[in-house]
């Protein structure tokens with residue numbers, strides 16, 4: 001019809017299955033033959049980290065995709081969209097990780113990898129964010145089953161955190177990210193992060209001086225209280 005633009009309708013996104021099984025029983029056997037890696041896309045070891053991590057492509061961030069269109073936001077300048085994560089091999093791995101979320105074995109598979117590879121700390125979302133309620137609850141299930149590991153989970157999915165705060169176990173530090181560069185930290189949640197352009201306002205030594213968390217003997221992002229300010233790259 002001339003003069004009227006119809007919205008583009010893409011294929012419906014399937015729902016991530018909510019895991020409710022016996023995680024130890026279901027994890028049994030998934031480490032054989034690289035099955036857990038195949039299902040989850042495998043763990044990552046970003047150079048800025050001194051522990052394993054897991055994430056998906058930043059192009060899958062639901063809130064980030066909207067924020068990326070607004071100048072001055074952290075997402076508009078997102079390193080994951082334009083830096084290392086754009087390398088094809090890395091992008092392919094992150095996309096495989098995303099697709100694995102729809103496998104009903106995803107939760108016990110990632111749990112098995114974390115049990116095997118993480119000693120005391122783990123990071124979720126070195127890239128990407130929660131993909132909805134079931135994804136949030138599946139990750140909390142993993143954290144609750146792995147109490148000897150501390151989890152740092154940065155997110156912009158504030159509605160999920162507000163709605164399911166009771167499901168977050170004590171060893172999971174969900175860190176709400178501020179949206180605007182040089183903006184204030186969110187005040188409604190105890191663990192937050194911001195991005196600063198002035199090195200004097202940044203508190204993350206790794207972002208200011210290079211190296212990684214281990215180099216600086218810093219675990220501030222896993223701390224259950226306070227804001228961490230990263231220097232913008």
Ligand code: SF4
Pocket residue numbers: 203204205206207212213216218219220221222228
């Ligand atoms: S604040 Fe500390 S723990 Fe967080 S990223 Fe920087 S060096 Fe690592």
